[in-house]
Amino acid sequence: MIEMAKVTFEYLPGTPLAHTALTDISLTIAEGDFVALVGPTGSGKSTLIQHLNGLLTPTSGSLSFRGRRVGSDVSPLELRREIGLIFQFPESQLFEHTVADDIGFGPRRQGLAGPEVASRVENALIQVGLDYAHYAQRSPFSLSGGEQRLVAIAGVLAMRPRFLVLDEPTSGLDACGKEAVFDCLDRLNNEGVAILMVTHSMDEVAESARRIIVLNEGKIVLDDKPERIFARASFLREIGLDIPKAAELVLRLREKGFDIEADSVSMRSVVASVAAAVKERCAN
Amino acid sequence: MRFGLTIGEYYPVDSPVHALDPRVKILLVLVFTIAVFAVVNFSGLAAAAALIVGVALVSKVPIRLAVKGVRPLLYLLAFTFIIHLFTGAKPWIELGPLHISLPGARSGALVGIRLVILVVGAAFLTLTSTPIELTDAIESLLAPLKKVRVPAHEIAMMMTIALRFIPTLAAETDKIVKAQASRGARFESSNPVTRARSFIPVLVPLFLSVFRRADELAEAMEARAYRGGEGRTRMRRLEMKGRDVLTLISVTAVFVGLAWFGRLPLV
Numbered sequence: 001m002i003e004m005a006k007v008t009f010e011y012l013p014g015t016p017l018a019h020t021a022l023t024d025i026s027l028t029i030a031e032g033d034f035v036a037l038v039g040p041t042g043s044g045k046s047t048l049i050q051h052l053n054g055l056l057t058p059t060s061g062s063l064s065f066r067g068r069r070v071g072s073d074v075s076p077l078e079l080r081r082e083i084g085l086i087f088q089f090p091e092s093q094l095f096e097h098t099v100a101d102d103i104g105f106g107p108r109r110q111g112l113a114g115p116e117v118a119s120r121v122e123n124a125l126i127q128v129g130l131d132y133a134h135y136a137q138r139s140p141f142s143l144s145g146g147e148q149r150l151v152a153i154a155g156v157l158a159m160r161p162r163f164l165v166l167d168e169p170t171s172g173l174d175a176c177g178k179e180a181v182f183d184c185l186d187r188l189n190n191e192g193v194a195i196l197m198v199t200h201s202m203d204e205v206a207e208s209a210r211r212i213i214v215l216n217e218g219k220i221v222l223d224d225k226p227e228r229i230f231a232r233a234s235f236l237r238e239i240g241l242d243i244p245k246a247a248e249l250v251l252r253l254r255e256k257g258f259d260i261e262a263d264s265v266s267m268r269s270v271v272a273s274v275a276a277a278v279k280e281r282c283a284n
Numbered sequence: 285m286r287f288g289l290t291i292g293e294y295y296p297v298d299s300p301v302h303a304l305d306p307r308v309k310i311l312l313v314l315v316f317t318i319a320v321f322a323v324v325n326f327s328g329l330a331a332a333a334a335l336i337v338g339v340a341l342v343s344k345v346p347i348r349l350a351v352k353g354v355r356p357l358l359y360l361l362a363f364t365f366i367i368h369l370f371t372g373a374k375p376w377i378e379l380g381p382l383h384i385s386l387p388g389a390r391s392g393a394l395v396g397i398r399l400v401i402l403v404v405g406a407a408f409l410t411l412t413s414t415p416i417e418l419t420d421a422i423e424s425l426l427a428p429l430k431k432v433r434v435p436a437h438e439i440a441m442m443m444t445i446a447l448r449f450i451p452t453l454a455a456e457t458d459k460i461v462k463a464q465a466s467r468g469a470r471f472e473s474s475n476p477v478t479r480a481r482s483f484i485p486v487l488v489p490l491f492l493s494v495f496r497r498a499d500e501l502a503e504a505m506e507a508r509a510y511r512g513g514e515g516r517t518r519m520r521r522l523e524m525k526g527r528d529v530l531t532l533i534s535v536t537a538v539f540v541g542l543a544w545f546g547r548l549p550l551v
Contacts, residue, residue, distance in 0.1 A: 050462070053466050055466065057466065077468070077470075079467070080465070080467075080468060081467050084466070085463075087459060087462065087463045087466075090463065091466070091486075092456075092459075092463075092489055092492075092493060093460055093463040093464060093489055094459065094489065095484065095485050095488035095489050105464075105467055105468075105469075105485065106467040106468045109467065109468030109469060110468055110472070141492075155467060156466070156467060159467065159468065183528040275404050
């Protein structure tokens with residue numbers, strides 16, 4: 001479990017350029033959860049996730065991991081083995097001659113032996129859905145953008161984190177690449193890896209997340225299940241966020257007098273309940 | 285890890301010095317440099333220091349920002365001073381085969397103080413002019429050399445681009461360092477070889493991105509029909525106003541006076 005208690009973070013404190021990016025953030029991420037972190041540009045999402053593996057230290061407040069306080073009981077280095085952080089456009093971190101060497105970088109840094117590194121590399125490639133025999137010995141720079149992204153994600157998975165934090169994992173990918181990333185995240189989550197994902201795309205949030213945290217101007221303004229968050233469409237629009245197409249469809253049909261029950265906001269379940277409502281009306 | 289540049293930081297306030305034509309500022313720094321080199325007594329150096337304090341007051345720039353630029357020079361200063369100690373004819377203190385001479389100590393101190401004054405004085409150029417103003421000014425000052433085929437515009441354009449990309453590359457470096465750190469990379473080994481090797485995961489992606497950016501920028505410039513300096517008009521035009529000319533002439537006169545004063549037989 002990751003726990004943030006009253007975390008405040010200020011960039012360049014004590015200078016004329018000081019700027020408070022996070023104010024009084026308290027949240028917990030449970031093992032195995034799937035959480036989406038959304039918020040308009042500049043709301044502090046990236047700053048928040050950089051705290052989660054010790055790249056930034058809170059100006060005030062504290063962060064603890066499994067009950068141990070980060071900084072005093074757990075070193076950032078230890079934290080990074082348990083919590084994998086994947087930045088936006090992670091393919092820009094690739095640097096080795098072969099895909100296998102690049103993915104093995106993290107495990108090698110941990111001081112693991114050759115065979116263990118090799119097995120982790122193979123596993124990580126399987127986890128992201130890439131064929132080991134086909135990719136391992138190729139240069140990461142010869143791959144497509146979507147493949148590079150998956151290799152970069154595999155590079156973090158090879159550290160065997162129990163928490164995975166991702167900043168806009170699908171930005172700049174085509175539909176196919178997006179699907180590959182989401183398949184991978186769903187698979188990991190089924191294996192018990194907790195996911196915290198920063199995203200702009202509300203449609204993606206609706207499909208996978210079990211909990212949504214909305215950040216605005218450095219503060220948590222909403223923290224709830226997706227269907228309850230998207231019920232507050234007008235508030236979300238006010239702070240510059242969208243709602244998923246599926247949720248929008250339900251709202252509009254309700255305005256037109258359709259009686260639609262929607263306990264989930266994923267496209268599939270909404271299609272089913274809309275179909276049911278339409279059938280009912282036709283029957284009458 | 286910090287990749288901040290301390291020299292050449294623009295200090296954004298409104299002051300008569302900031303408002304001055306950057307070409308005038310460059311020329312005055314040039315004249316100041318010559319004048320300070322002409323000074324051979326301590327009274328002259330004190331006068332030069334007083335002039336710098338005056339400039340600091342008029343420009344509203346805290347003088348400690350300008351003095352900060354001296355820090356990287358400390359080794360050079362110490363080295364220069366020590367070498368000078370052992371030059372000069374009249375031995376003062378004898379250390380085995382080495383003779384420390386009084387004239388040597390004097391000239392060492394002169395050279396050292398002179399360097400500090402030059403660096404601090406020149407710092408006001410970059411503290412009070414934006415990099416863009418400076419490159420425009422350099423292009424304009426080099427313009428006469430176009431006749432002998434010096435590519436003044438291209439030189440200025442290269443400087444502009446280089447300056448423009450410093451913050452971009454600093455941000456990029458910061459991001460890559462963090463990304464590799466979260467994969468377990470460490471950059472603080474005390475062994476210099478290990479430390480140099482630990483930067484490979486940062487340098488390779490950084491170079492790749494620099495080349496990619498250079499390509500993209502070249503394409504974007506060509507797409508906008510950029511073809512170098514010939515026949516180009518400017519959005520920001522430097523205009524030498526009466527006030528600028530007056531400042532150039534009067535301050536030059538002050539610096540000439542400084543050189544004359546610095547050569548008087550004083551302490």
